[in-house]
Amino acid sequence: MKKPLVxxxxxxxxFGAAAAPAAAETRDxxxxxQPAVKAVDFAGTVALSNCSGSVVRTPDSQPGDPALVLSNxxxxxxxxxxxxxxIVDKPSTRTFSLLNSTGAKVATLRASKIAYATMTDTDASLxxxxxxxxxxxTNYGIKALELSATHPVQGxxxxxxxxxxxxxxxCNIDGFAYRLKEGAWTWKDSVRYTSxxxxxxxxxxxxVIDTVTGKVVAVNNTGNEDGAxxxxxxxxxxxxxxxxxxxKGINYGQQTYGFVACIGIGNKIDLTRSGCTLxxx
Numbered sequence: 001m002k003k004p005l006v007x008x009x010x011x012x013x014x015f016g017a018a019a020a021p022a023a024a025e026t027r028d029x030x031x032x033x034q035p036a037v038k039a040v041d042f043a044g045t046v047a048l049s050n051c052s053g054s055v056v057r058t059p060d061s062q063p064g065d066p067a068l069v070l071s072n073x074x075x076x077x078x079x080x081x082x083x084x085x086x087i088v089d090k091p092s093t094r095t096f097s098l099l100n101s102t103g104a105k106v107a108t109l110r111a112s113k114i115a116y117a118t119m120t121d122t123d124a125s126l127x128x129x130x131x132x133x134x135x136x137x138t139n140y141g142i143k144a145l146e147l148s149a150t151h152p153v154q155g156x157x158x159x160x161x162x163x164x165x166x167x168x169x170x171c172n173i174d175g176f177a178y179r180l181k182e183g184a185w186t187w188k189d190s191v192r193y194t195s196x197x198x199x200x201x202x203x204x205x206x207x208v209i210d211t212v213t214g215k216v217v218a219v220n221n222t223g224n225e226d227g228a229x230x231x232x233x234x235x236x237x238x239x240x241x242x243x244x245x246x247x248k249g250i251n252y253g254q255q256t257y258g259f260v261a262c263i264g265i266g267n268k269i270d271l272t273r274s275g276c277t278l279x280x281x
Contacts, residue, residue, distance in 0.1 A: 001074040001123070001182070001204055001222050001233065037157075038214035042103040044145045045163035045207065046096035051075035052164040053096060054207040055109070055129075055136065056216055057144040058260045058267075063134035065267035067144060069096055069111070069127040070256065071205030072221050073119040080119060083184050086281040087117040088269060092127060098142060103166035106140045116262075116269045120279045121188045122254040123221040125205075126269065145207055148215040149260040152191060157211040160193075160220045160253070164202040170211075171197035180252060182222055182235035191218045191253040192237075199223060199251045208253045216256055223251030 046053045046069055053071035061068075074080050077094050081087060092114045098107040110130050117125035133144050152173055160169040171194040180190040191208065193199075199206070199220055208218035227248035228234035235252065237245040261275035271280045 001072065001080075037211050038209075040159045040161065040168065040209050040211055040214065041101040042099040042161060042163065042166065042168075043101040044142055045099050045161050046109065047099065047105075047163040047166075048075060048094070048096060048205065049077070050164075050202075051204040052162045052202065052206040052220070054161070054163070054216065055098070055133075055142070055144045056126075056147050056207070057133060058147055058263050059149055061133065061144070061263075061267055063137075064132050066112070067109075067129040067131055067133050067136055068115065068263075068267060069109070069129060070147075070207065070216070070219055071125050071127070072219060073117045073123045073125050074221070075205045076114065076117055076125055081117060083186075084120055085118065086120065086279050087114055088271070088281055090114040090117075094127060096127075097163070098136070098140060099163050099166070100140070100142065103163075106142065107136075109136070116278070118279050119185045121186075122258070122278070123185070123187055124219050124254055124256065124259070126259065128267070145209070146215045147260055148210065148213065148217045148257050150257055152210065152217040152255060152257070156217070158193070158197075158217065159209050159211055160197055160199055160203060160206045161209060162199070162203040162206045162220075164206075165200075167203075169197040169199055169203070171195070174250075177237040177252065178240050179238040180222075180235050181230045181238055183230070183232040187221075187254055189255060191255060192247075193251050193253070195250060197251055198249070218253035218255050220251070220253045224248050
């Protein structure tokens with residue numbers, strides 16, 4: 001899991017109008033129109049004490065709803081949830097540094113509870129805040145990022161936006177891992193990035209944003225650091241036949257579209273809603 005472990009900072013330091021001929025205009029007009037690319041910056045992302053995150057909404061969230069912060073299950077202040085453990089409606093006073101488009105801190109947001117968290121099937125947490133979306137936008141000029149309601153697509157251009165490091169990684173969705181095993185935990189249908197996204201410790205919980213729609217399609221959570229097989233910090237892929245593949249240096253995220261069906265009126269987690277497939281307590 002990519003929280004700021006020993007060596008993360010060291011790793012970061014290492015990587016650390018002329019008129020055209022008519023014929024040309026005709027050819028250009030026949031070219032396929034490329035989809036516009038959304039500008040992706042730090043607005044709406046947050047920095048946690050040990051991870052990254054973002055203020056998120058569903059397509060049906062209302063301005064007066066309490067805002068939600070998305071991060072990883074392994075980023076909880078209470079430690080890693082055990083395999084099979086699902087946390088719902090647990091009081092929390094955790095704080096988050098809200099960032100603007102340039103990555104500057106503009107506010108401290110506070111949680112009222114952990115609305116949902118688990119490391120089973122996925123690695124995600126949703127905190128409910130004491131502030132509404134309208135209050136955050138009015139007071140700080142920041143809009144929440146929207147969760148995509150559909151499964152992401154292979155080849156999609158993405159950006160992983162880390163509020164912890166104030167760094168943006170750009171790559172594509174390389175594919176999907178049927179099962180991703182890391183130590184005691186197993187995740188389903190994980191997003192595999194192309195090698196350009198060399199995320200490091202502290203990027204855990206970062207929103208993974210589709211650069212065409214501007215919507216969140218996943219939450220960044222791990223990568224194989226040393227080439228080891230299925231150990232902590234070295235996840236392996238397991239296919240439907242049980243075959244294991246190790247991809248050293250490749251990083252992963254967990255899809256987030258499944259949350260949309262599980263969030264009801266008032267932005268409340270409702271695991272009994274039709275179409276909700278998130279693990280239940």
